[in-house]
Amino acid sequence: MQTQANLVALGTIVRREIARILRIWGQTLLPPAITMTLYFFIFGNLIGGRIGEMQPGVQYIDFIVPGLIMMAVIQNAYGNISSSFFGSKFGRYVEEMLVSPMPSWVILTGYVTGAVVRGLMVGAIVLGVAMFFTHIRLHHVFVTLTTFLLTAVVFALAGFVNAVYAKKFDDIAIVPTFILTPLTYLGGVFYPVSHLAEPWHAISLANPIVYMVNAFRYGLLGVSDVNLYAAYAVMLVTAAVLAGFGLYLLRRGVGLRA
Amino acid sequence: MSAPPALDVRNLTKTYANGVQALKGVSLRVEPGDFFALLGPNGAGKSTLIGILSSLVNASAGEAEVFGRSIHRDRGGAMQLIGLVPQELNFNQFETPFDICVNQAGFYGIPRGVACGRAETYLRQLSLWEKKDVASRTLSGGMKRRLMIARAMMNEPRLLILDEPTAGVDIEIRRSMWKFVTEINRAGTTVILTTHYLEEAEQLCRNIAIIDKGSIIENTSMKRLLSKLDVETFVLDVAAMPESLPQVDGVRLTPVDAHTLEAEMSRTHDLNSLFAALSARGVTVTSMRNKANRLEELFVRLVEGNHGKAA
Numbered sequence: 001m002q003t004q005a006n007l008v009a010l011g012t013i014v015r016r017e018i019a020r021i022l023r024i025w026g027q028t029l030l031p032p033a034i035t036m037t038l039y040f041f042i043f044g045n046l047i048g049g050r051i052g053e054m055q056p057g058v059q060y061i062d063f064i065v066p067g068l069i070m071m072a073v074i075q076n077a078y079g080n081i082s083s084s085f086f087g088s089k090f091g092r093y094v095e096e097m098l099v100s101p102m103p104s105w106v107i108l109t110g111y112v113t114g115a116v117v118r119g120l121m122v123g124a125i126v127l128g129v130a131m132f133f134t135h136i137r138l139h140h141v142f143v144t145l146t147t148f149l150l151t152a153v154v155f156a157l158a159g160f161v162n163a164v165y166a167k168k169f170d171d172i173a174i175v176p177t178f179i180l181t182p183l184t185y186l187g188g189v190f191y192p193v194s195h196l197a198e199p200w201h202a203i204s205l206a207n208p209i210v211y212m213v214n215a216f217r218y219g220l221l222g223v224s225d226v227n228l229y230a231a232y233a234v235m236l237v238t239a240a241v242l243a244g245f246g247l248y249l250l251r252r253g254v255g256l257r258a
Numbered sequence: 259m260s261a262p263p264a265l266d267v268r269n270l271t272k273t274y275a276n277g278v279q280a281l282k283g284v285s286l287r288v289e290p291g292d293f294f295a296l297l298g299p300n301g302a303g304k305s306t307l308i309g310i311l312s313s314l315v316n317a318s319a320g321e322a323e324v325f326g327r328s329i330h331r332d333r334g335g336a337m338q339l340i341g342l343v344p345q346e347l348n349f350n351q352f353e354t355p356f357d358i359c360v361n362q363a364g365f366y367g368i369p370r371g372v373a374c375g376r377a378e379t380y381l382r383q384l385s386l387w388e389k390k391d392v393a394s395r396t397l398s399g400g401m402k403r404r405l406m407i408a409r410a411m412m413n414e415p416r417l418l419i420l421d422e423p424t425a426g427v428d429i430e431i432r433r434s435m436w437k438f439v440t441e442i443n444r445a446g447t448t449v450i451l452t453t454h455y456l457e458e459a460e461q462l463c464r465n466i467a468i469i470d471k472g473s474i475i476e477n478t479s480m481k482r483l484l485s486k487l488d489v490e491t492f493v494l495d496v497a498a499m500p501e502s503l504p505q506v507d508g509v510r511l512t513p514v515d516a517h518t519l520e521a522e523m524s525r526t527h528d529l530n531s532l533f534a535a536l537s538a539r540g541v542t543v544t545s546m547r548n549k550a551n552r553l554e555e556l557f558v559r560l561v562e563g564n565h566g567k568a569a
Contacts, residue, residue: 002334005367012364016357023352092348096409099312099342100365101334258274258306258315 009102010110017114020084021121028080029121032072036126039068040133043190054192055223065130066217067189070151072126073119074184074209075176077152078159081115082172085163094256104250108160108243115156116149123148136220143228144219150235151212155180157242164246164255188213194225208234262326264290264417264448265311270320272306272472280306282472283320288450288465290325290416293443295463295480296452299561303472304452305345308421312342324417338366341415343406345422351395355386355405358394363412373412380408383438400431407435411442418442419450424458436462460484460553468557470564483556488526491549494519497542504535520549 021028044061054063088094097107130136138144158175166172187209196204204210205226215231218224224231249255265288272281280303288294298304309315311322313333322329327336349358356377363373381387384404389397394405403423410418420439424432432455440462443449453459459466459480466483468476476483496519503511509523509532521532536543 002367008367008369009365012361015364016361019357088350091350092346093350095314095344095348096362097365098314099337099340100362100413101337101367102365103334253316257313258309 005101006103006106009100009106010113013097013107013110014113014117017080017084017111018117021080021114021118028076028118029125032076032122033125033129036068036072037129039064040130044133058221058223059134062134062136062221063192063217064190065127065134065136066220067187067213069123069126069130069148069220070209070213070216071184071189072122073148073152074155074180074212076122077115077119078155078162078176078180080118080159081111081156082159082163082166082175084114085111085160086166086169086172089163089166089256090169098253098256104247108157108246108250111160112153112156115159116152119148119152119156138220139222140219142219143215147212147215147219147231147235150232150239151216154208154212154235154239154242157239157246160246161242161249164249166255183207183209188225192225208238211235261290262323264288264292264325265450266323266326267307267311268321270307270310270322271318272303272310272315273318280472281310281317281320284469284472284474286467286474286477288417288448290448291443291446292465293440293449293463294451295459295466296450296469297456297459297466297557298452298469302469304469305421306472307469308342308344308419308450308452312340312344312419313337338413339416341410341413341418343403343410343418343420343423345425347402347406349394349402349405349409352393354391355381355394355397355408356390358405359409359412362409366413368413376412376414377408380411384408385434400427403427404431404435407438415447417448417450421452422454423451424453424455432458456554456557468560470561475564476560480553484553486556488524489522490525491520491522491555492529493547493549494521494536494543495545496536497544500539500541502539504539506532506535 040061044064048060048064051060054060085094088097159172162172162175186204187207188204193201193204193210193214211226211231211234214224214226215228215235218228265286267284267286270281270284271279273279284303284307286307296304296307306315310317311324311329313329317330324336324339327339329336353361359377359381360370360373363376364370368376377390378387381390384407386397386401386404386408389401394402397405407420407423418439424435427435436458439449439451451459451463463480465479466476467474493514496517499513499516499519503513503519508527509521512520512522514520523532533543
């Protein structure tokens with residue numbers, strides 16, 4: 001009975017999140033399509049044509065496709081949950097959930113699922129755009145899907161933690177601008193980290209996005225700069241730590257309950 | 259074994275991070291089916307107490323049970339029984355009233371089919387059905403208040419907590435809201451009301467607690483509390499003020515303006531001697547009313563008395 005009630009509550013949050021994504025599609029789905037088209041056109045088509053192969057048998061435009069999809073997934077999963085959950089705090093309607101019998105894990109899972117769904121939608125849009133410029137074929141379905149899902153979950157959880165601590169809208173813009181974007185650009189989206197000289201190569205390996213981008217690149221193209229097991233370990237451990245921390249924050253009511 | 263009380267609060271304390279002690283060991287008991295008034299001046303601790311009961315504020319110490327279910331040990335079970343109408347608007351202004359109600363039911367694990375039926379029932383009862391599909395930000399203030407009542411009813415709570423639900427609402431809508439709440443109370447829902455409109459509390463509530471500076475300073479039945487009021491003040495509208503006022507035993511007459519007199523007297527004192535004395539001076543009384551609502555009078559005295567003790 002309790003499980004049934006929790007599933008209904010979970011479905012309610014997910015439905016509400018999806019309704020929000022679709023209601024404001026001009027802010028949630030359209031911008032990544034435009035941005036990524038520009039990336040593919042400028043970096044892939046115009047500049048990439050002069051660069052040639054990045055790794056044996058992989059043209060530059062093909063090389064950047066997995067990274068650009070991951071970039072869109074990371075930014076959108078993070079942005080969805082941070083703006084939606086912070087919005088519910090700001091508008092006080094988070095109280096609708098806090099006064100209900102719904103356990104903390106349902107709230108967290110519901111918001112993370114909503115963010116993953118947006119990541120999935122945006123990822124599909126970017127992949128669709130990529131198909132106009134490239135002819136990539138899926139190399140490994142399981143790796144592609146699991147990397148996609150784990151990356152979206154990790155950044156949804158990170159966005160949730162950000163939203164819990166945020167006190168004003170500026171607080172949810174700082175992390176994407178000053179941390180997420182630099183880490184993504186330095187995460188091997190546009191270049192193979194194996195091409196970097198030391199110590200930059202070693203420093204790059206401390207960036208978790210490197211593992212996500214490369215695992216996804218392996219799934220799509222069959223090439224990677226990092227060990228696949230190491231990539232899964234990084235993603236699973238990061239997701240577990242952030243999920244535990246998110247639950248702790250919800251249960252303690254940090255930033256939510258007086 | 260007797261049924262557990264609707265609400266049993268024991269030694270509840272709350273000290274905020276800034277050191278403010280909002281509740282100082284509050285104990286309170288509300289019986290099932292009661293219509294209970296929780297009154298107090300601003301900053302007395304009412305909203306903190308309601309916040310703790312509805313899981314929006316963490317208590318520092320103490321215990322509270324809703325129909326025998328602890329809000330700490332069985333939070334889910336206790337919350338299932340509570341409906342909250344908060345003081346501040348707290349719904350998504352971009353959502354429609356229908357979605358707000360159905361989603362709220364969903365948070366309580368109520369299947370969508372049942373939730374849609376309940377949303378229709380309560381939105382109709384609160385005259386909001388015509389507005390069910392508009393963005394809730396376009397509703398009037400009174401409609402938004404009624405929407406919060408409809409939303410609080412979605413889990414059909416056994417204990418409905420109304421935290422100043424009629425603040426800023428016009429008299430007609432206020433009456434319709436009270437009609438609805440009175441009906442659900444008659445149907446068995448226990449109601450706890452905080453309000454600054456004390457005449458509402460006097461008319462609606464059977465029992466009352468007054469909280470001030472984080473402590474309960476009075477907790478009794480409305481009847482018993484009102485019987486404590488031994489002095490009444492009447493406002494008399496007179497055709498013309500005499501040059502000097504008559505002396506009447508047990509009555510203190512005070513002129514307010516050229517056509518208004520105030521008469522303060524014991525509740526047991528008869529009015530005949532006052533009217534006789536005024537007639538003898540040629541004063542014509544054109545109308546008369548109680549200066550203040552009886553509960554308001556008592557409330558002010560109790561709170562002022564408590565402040566005097568504290569000083």
